[in-house]
Amino acid sequence: MSLRPAFCLRNQLRSCSSLPRAQRRWARVHDIRFVATQNRIQDKYREKLEQKARDEGFQSVSQMKEAYEERIKQLRKKVSSELSKATNPQAQPQPQQQSPSLNQPPPPAPQPGQTTQTAQKTTDKSGSAAPGIKPLSAYLDLERVSSLPAKEIEYIWRLRHASNPKSLCAVIPLETYKRIYDTARTHPRFILPLPRPAAEDGSGDVAQSADGFAADAKRTASDIHFLQWSFHPPAGAPPAPGSRTANTHTSTILFTHLAAFKLHGEFAQPHTTVTHHLDLADSHGLVLLNGSVTDRKGVSAEEAKWLLLCMQKFYDYGGHGGGVGKEKRQDLLKKFSKGDSSFNLGELVDEAERIS
Secondary structure, eight states, X not given: OOXXXXXXXXXXXXXXXTSOOOOOTTOOOOOHHHHHHHHXXXXXXXXXXHHHHHXXXXXXXXXXXXXXXXXXHHHHHHHHHHHHHHHOGGGSOOOOOOOOOTTSOXXXXXXTTOOHHHHHHTOOTTSSSOTTOOOGXXXXXXXXHTTSOHHHHHHHHHHHTTTOTTEEEEEEEHHHHHHHHHHHHHOOEEEEEEEEOOOOOSOOOOOBOTTSOBOOTTSOEEEEEEEEEEEESOSSOOOOTTOOOSOOOEEEEEEEEHHHHHHHGGGOOOSEEEEEEOXXXXXXXXXXXXXXXOTTSSOOHHHHHHHHHHHHHHHTTTTGGGGTTHHHHHHXXXXXXXXXXXOOHHHHHHHHHOXX
16 A cells, blocks of 8 residues: 555645635624723613613613614714814805995095095995094984074084093084185195193203204293094985085094104004084084094193194184284195295294284
């Protein structure tokens, strides 16, 4: 009997046993830690789940799960959707930008001497007044006031601002305002001196203002303040079609320290803001003025009133003081607007301090 066939068969079996076994791809892999944790949670709350199932009228916990299966799916879907939105903001729908309407009127053209950026700032959604400027209706009930005589309106207007120590108010006749307005359109910028007590240090040196301008040692020094006019659409309701009205605008004056304006330019913070309202110009011939003084800007309310009176002296050079010094004040305005080197600050101070 030959042993060779048996030896060959044993070698073949040995070689077959060394071949890699085929992997079962349908086999499931479980995380032992997850299964253990899940079992612990089920064991911990098993009694409560069974009690809940009995309370709900179910015979077992599995029967209760089947009953609530659809509700659980909906809750899971809702939570998954909210979680997806929270973790992926780009997936949220963006609000659609409103395209400009074809019937929307174009923005108003800038006034002479006004940049496009300034014109856009002075027009709000209603097209009535510049942002930050309150209309007269914010202070008075125009429907009731319009039926009162001019004297009562003046009394109410002054009483309206009497409780605020930082407030400025005045009632200007329309003819006076028209003269000031005509001058302001030609000379929208100017400077005014504010007298200050000179330093008494006994040095005998020439006194200087806070803005660096030399002043006469025999009199008080002066701070120089920069004023700027701006004009906006009317603050009240538009006039009836075909009617002639003086209420064509609302004007404001900004008073700023000249030193601050030199340093910051258009971004300098004003210490006093004054607004003229023409809502009652047609019916009563009155222009109502109101203003406010900013705290901690180095100017008191009384000093702001002095600057306001000084402004009227120069801008109403034809009607103020019976025409005395009219040519001098007009000449100073022209020289400053043109940037004439012959503009003299001493002459400006003399005219500002002149009583008549």
